[in-house]
Amino acid sequence: MLDGSDLAAIWLTVKLASVTTLLLLLLGTPLAWWLARTRSRLRGPIGAVVALPLVLPPTVLGFYLLVALGPNGPIGQLTQSLGLGLLPFTFAGLVVGSVLYSMPFVVQPLQNAFEAIGERPLEAAATLRAGPWDTFFSVVLPLARPGFVTAGILGFAHTVGEFGVVLMIGGNIPEKTRVVSVQIYDHVEAMEYAQAHWLAGGMLLFSFLVLLMLYGSRFRQGWRG
Amino acid sequence: MSGLSNDNAIRARFRLDYPDFSLDVDLQLPGRGVTALFGHSGSGKTTLLRCVAGLERSGRGELTVNGEHWQNNAQNLFVPPHRRAIGYVFQDANLFAHLSVRRNLEFGMRRVASAQRRVALDQAVALLGIDHLLERMPDRLSGGERQRVGIARALLTSPRLLLMDEPLAALDLKRKSEILPYLERLHDELDIPVLYVSHSPDEVARLADHVVLLEQGRAIAQGELRETLARLDLPTAFSEDAGVVVEGEIASHDAHYHLTRLAFPGGEVLVSQRPEALGQRLRFRVHARDVSLALQRAEGSSITNLLPARVEAMVAADTPAHVLVRLDAGGTPLLARITRRSADQLTITPGQQLWAQIKTVALLG
Numbered sequence: 220m221l222d223g224s225d226l227a228a229i230w231l232t233v234k235l236a237s238v239t240t241l242l243l244l245l246l247g248t249p250l251a252w253w254l255a256r257t258r259s260r261l262r263g264p265i266g267a268v269v270a271l272p273l274v275l276p277p278t279v280l281g282f283y284l285l286v287a288l289g290p291n292g293p294i295g296q297l298t299q300s301l302g303l304g305l306l307p308f309t310f311a312g313l314v315v316g317s318v319l320y321s322m323p324f325v326v327q328p329l330q331n332a333f334e335a336i337g338e339r340p341l342e343a344a345a346t347l348r349a350g351p352w353d354t355f356f357s358v359v360l361p362l363a364r365p366g367f368v369t370a371g372i373l374g375f376a377h378t379v380g381e382f383g384v385v386l387m388i389g390g391n392i393p394e395k396t397r398v399v400s401v402q403i404y405d406h407v408e409a410m411e412y413a414q415a416h417w418l419a420g421g422m423l424l425f426s427f428l429v430l431l432m433l434y435g436s437r438f439r440q441g442w443r444g
Numbered sequence: 445m446s447g448l449s450n451d452n453a454i455r456a457r458f459r460l461d462y463p464d465f466s467l468d469v470d471l472q473l474p475g476r477g478v479t480a481l482f483g484h485s486g487s488g489k490t491t492l493l494r495c496v497a498g499l500e501r502s503g504r505g506e507l508t509v510n511g512e513h514w515q516n517n518a519q520n521l522f523v524p525p526h527r528r529a530i531g532y533v534f535q536d537a538n539l540f541a542h543l544s545v546r547r548n549l550e551f552g553m554r555r556v557a558s559a560q561r562r563v564a565l566d567q568a569v570a571l572l573g574i575d576h577l578l579e580r581m582p583d584r585l586s587g588g589e590r591q592r593v594g595i596a597r598a599l600l601t602s603p604r605l606l607l608m609d610e611p612l613a614a615l616d617l618k619r620k621s622e623i624l625p626y627l628e629r630l631h632d633e634l635d636i637p638v639l640y641v642s643h644s645p646d647e648v649a650r651l652a653d654h655v656v657l658l659e660q661g662r663a664i665a666q667g668e669l670r671e672t673l674a675r676l677d678l679p680t681a682f683s684e685d686a687g688v689v690v691e692g693e694i695a696s697h698d699a700h701y702h703l704t705r706l707a708f709p710g711g712e713v714l715v716s717q718r719p720e721a722l723g724q725r726l727r728f729r730v731h732a733r734d735v736s737l738a739l740q741r742a743e744g745s746s747i748t749n750l751l752p753a754r755v756e757a758m759v760a761a762d763t764p765a766h767v768l769v770r771l772d773a774g775g776t777p778l779l780a781r782i783t784r785r786s787a788d789q790l791t792i793t794p795g796q797q798l799w800a801q802i803k804t805v806a807l808l809g
Contacts, residue, residue: 340541342525342534345498345499346497346532346552347552349551353526358542362540383751421491
């Protein structure tokens with residue numbers, strides 16, 4: 220069965236995924252809106268940067284984050300001068316890594332949702348006296364709701380499933396940075412296959428249910444027309 | 445010309461250049477009644493309407509509506525669309541899919557200060573006959589119902605100018621005839637100037653008071669409806685569709701023959717019996733192809749509608765075999781499309797008096 224360290228790892232994972240998803244929805248919404256609407260030449264490069272974690276090995280992202288956040292890196296020097304200390308091997312460091320790593324899984328569904336809304340509802344709102352902010356909250360957000368659901372689920376699930384980035388910048392500190400995927404790795408290394416089974420099976424079930432929720436709700440929307 | 449004085453009129457001057465299209469118009473339009481922006485697709489009428497609404501930001505120029513300055517690029521003035529007191533009816537209604545009909549209607553209304561509301565929800569709902577639809581979602585409405593909701597939604601912002609972009613174009617004939625009466629009521633009951641984009645001569649003839657003819661982004665003619673439609677020098681006159689619009693008054697009903705007599709300056713016509721009361725005014729269209737000419741009053745003909753008329757001018761028509769003759773029937777302009785051969789046989793010359801035989805008229809209403 221699950222022991223105390225397993226439960227701690229599960230709790231830490233849920234906490235990390237929740238904080239990361241929340242931050243990503245807050246940061247990803249304006250970014251996705253910009254990507255969906257801008258005609259700037261920066262659209263291509265920024266879109267590509269957001270999508271990088273899709274193709275990069277997590278170790279590459281983790282390595283550069285470690286360097287940048289470390290004592291000699293630019294961000295590390297900044298956090299030190301702000302009195303925040305160093306982020307690697309802390310929960311905050313994990314959050315930073317997870318936000319970057321899961322970014323495309325939140326930004327892309329939002330961007331697609333915004334693009335699908337198109338210009339026309341915005342024009343209707345403008346001719347009905349709604350200013351840009353008003354339109355965003357009263358028309359865009361409700362119309363993009365399926366996109367937000369997808370983005371939230373994918374962002375959460377993908378953060379739960381990360382391993383390489385965590386290992387690179389979080390290490391393996393019980394109750395601080397040891398998430399479920401790392402815990403499974405530890406169990407396997409220690410030949411504790413039974414315990415690995417409980418966690419791994421749990422992850423399998425969780426992932427399946429999440430995807431079922433996603434595709435199930437997509438199906439319902441499609442059916443409702 | 446009081447309708448064209450500066451604070452009760454629309455001054456619209458726009459220039460816009462796209463790679464494949466340019467718009468260049470300078471219009472002075474009446475600040476009341478229905479003005480039709482008429483032309484073929486690609487003539488720029490929708491673009492012009494979007495410029496007036498402020499939706500087409502690349503349009504540069506000047507726009508003043510009933511004394512309010514909405515745009516003047518020379519002075520760096522551009523009032524964004526949500527601060528212009530317009531109502532906009534989109535070609536396919538463009539309702540918010542996430543809101544019920546009622547919430548769609550309230551969307552604009554709630555954003556107008558209550559002191560400035562001149563159209564009440566109940567009034568708009570009754571005018572467009574949509575009270576039974578209020579709790580429905582837009583995807584449960586027919587095309588005609590959606591369009592009526594779109595019109596009511598625009599009216600509820602109490603606009604100073606109503607912009608309608610081919611509100612009937614997406615509808616079939618049956619739905620069209622379902623909406624037209626509502627548009628006429630709008631015209632009769634609310635004193636809001638309307639810019640009405642259309643490519644249908646029948647719609648324009650039925651609804652408009654004033655016409656702007658657009659071709660390739662230029663306004664090639666504008667003026668009072670009947671005068672403009674009867675002009676010979678305009679390309680629309682050279683199509684098979686040439687014709688005039690006449691407004692008549694119901695003078696009598698003939699119960700025996702089921703006919704109604706419509707009187708207008710210069711004469712009268714008989715049409716199939718109408719339900720309207722005596723004195724009611726009706727518009728009808730007389731297509732040039734339905735008017736023939738005779739030197740004498742024809743006896744023993746099945747054509748009952750005969751009007752004395754004077755020839756004003758004659759030009760080539762859409763085919764080499766035909767000519768268009770402009771007539772003055774006691775103050776009412778008429779167009780006749782006859783063969784060149786007939787014109788020669790009758791020796792048609794300006795000033796000549798003859799008889800116009802009207803085969804059939806198309807009642808608009």
